[in-house]
Amino acid sequence: MNYRQPLWMISIGHLLGLACMALGITALALGWAAWQWILLWPVFHVLDSLMLSVGLHRYFSHAAFKTSRFWHRFMTWYSVLLLNGSPLGWATAHITHHVHSDTDRDPHLAVPSYLIWKRYRNVPMIKKRLRKLASDPDIAFVHRYGQLLWVAFAIITLAISWKLFVFGYGMALGSVHLIGGLHQVISHKNNAPRDLPWLEFLLPAMGEWMHKNHHDHGGRKDMRFAWWHLDLGYLFIRLIEKKPVK
Numbered sequence: 001m002n003y004r005q006p007l008w009m010i011s012i013g014h015l016l017g018l019a020c021m022a023l024g025i026t027a028l029a030l031g032w033a034a035w036q037w038i039l040l041w042p043v044f045h046v047l048d049s050l051m052l053s054v055g056l057h058r059y060f061s062h063a064a065f066k067t068s069r070f071w072h073r074f075m076t077w078y079s080v081l082l083l084n085g086s087p088l089g090w091a092t093a094h095i096t097h098h099v100h101s102d103t104d105r106d107p108h109l110a111v112p113s114y115l116i117w118k119r120y121r122n123v124p125m126i127k128k129r130l131r132k133l134a135s136d137p138d139i140a141f142v143h144r145y146g147q148l149l150w151v152a153f154a155i156i157t158l159a160i161s162w163k164l165f166v167f168g169y170g171m172a173l174g175s176v177h178l179i180g181g182l183h184q185v186i187s188h189k190n191n192a193p194r195d196l197p198w199l200e201f202l203l204p205a206m207g208e209w210m211h212k213n214h215h216d217h218g219g220r221k222d223m224r225f226a227w228w229h230l231d232l233g234y235l236f237i238r239l240i241e242k243k244p245v246k
C-alpha cells in the first residue's frame with residue numbers, strides 16, 4: 001500500500017476550521033446562536049488534540065504504548081475527522097521527520113507560510129511502520145476512503161444543524177490546525193527542535209510543546225521532564241493503556 005494521500009485536504013481542513021472559528025465568533029456576537037454552543041469548542045479541542053497527539057503521534061507513529069482493540073479502532077476512525085492524514089500517511093511522514101529533522105530530507109517545512117497553506121517537502125519517505133499499519137483492515141479502509149467518509153460526515157452533520165457543524169466540529173478543527181501549524185513552525189525555528197513547555201498552557205497541544213525532549217527520546221509516551229509540565233496526552237494514555245487483545 002502507498003502512504004500517499006492528497007495533501008491539499010490538510011490545508012482545506014485548516015482553512016475550513018479557521019473559517020468556522022470566525023463564523024462561530026460572529027454568530028455569537030450577532031446573536032445567531034445561543035452562547036451555550038461555544039462550550040462545545042473546548043471539549044472538542046481537547047478530544048481532537050488527544051486523538052492527534054496520543055493517536056496519530058504517540059500510538060500510530062511511535063508505538064509508544066499498547067491499548068485495547070476498542071481504542072485502537074476509535075483512534076483509527078476518529079482520524080478521519082482531524083483532516084491531518086490517515087494513521088498510515090501521518091506515521092510515514094512523521095518517522096521521516098524524526099530521522100531527517102531540519103535537513104533537506106525532512107518533509108516538515110518550518111516556514112511562516114505554513115500557517116496559511118500547509119505545504120510539505122516532497123522527499124523519499126521512510127516506510128518502517130507502513131507494512132504493519134497497512135495490514136490492519138480498519139487503517140487500510142480509513143487510508144483509502146477517509147476523504148469520502150469525511151464528506152459523508154460533513155453532509156450529515158450540516159443536515160442536522162449548521163450550529164452543530166460549526167460549534168461541535170469546525171471551531172475545534174480550526175484551533176487544532178492552527179496550534180499544530182504554530183507548533184511545526186515554532187518548535188523547529190532556527191533548524192533545531194525546541195522545548196517550549198510554558199506554551200502548553202497558552203496553546204494546549206496535549207503535551208506536544210516539549211518537543212526537543214520528544215526528539216531526544218522518540219518513543220516515550222510521557223513528554224514531561226519537570227514537575228510543572230502539563231501533558232494531558234500522557235494522562236489519557238494512562239487511562240487507555242492496556243495489553244493488546246490478540
Ligand SMILES: [Zn+2]
Nearest residue numbers: 101193211215
Ligand atoms: Zn519535530
Ligand SMILES: [Zn+2]
Nearest residue numbers: 057094098214
Ligand atoms: Zn514524534
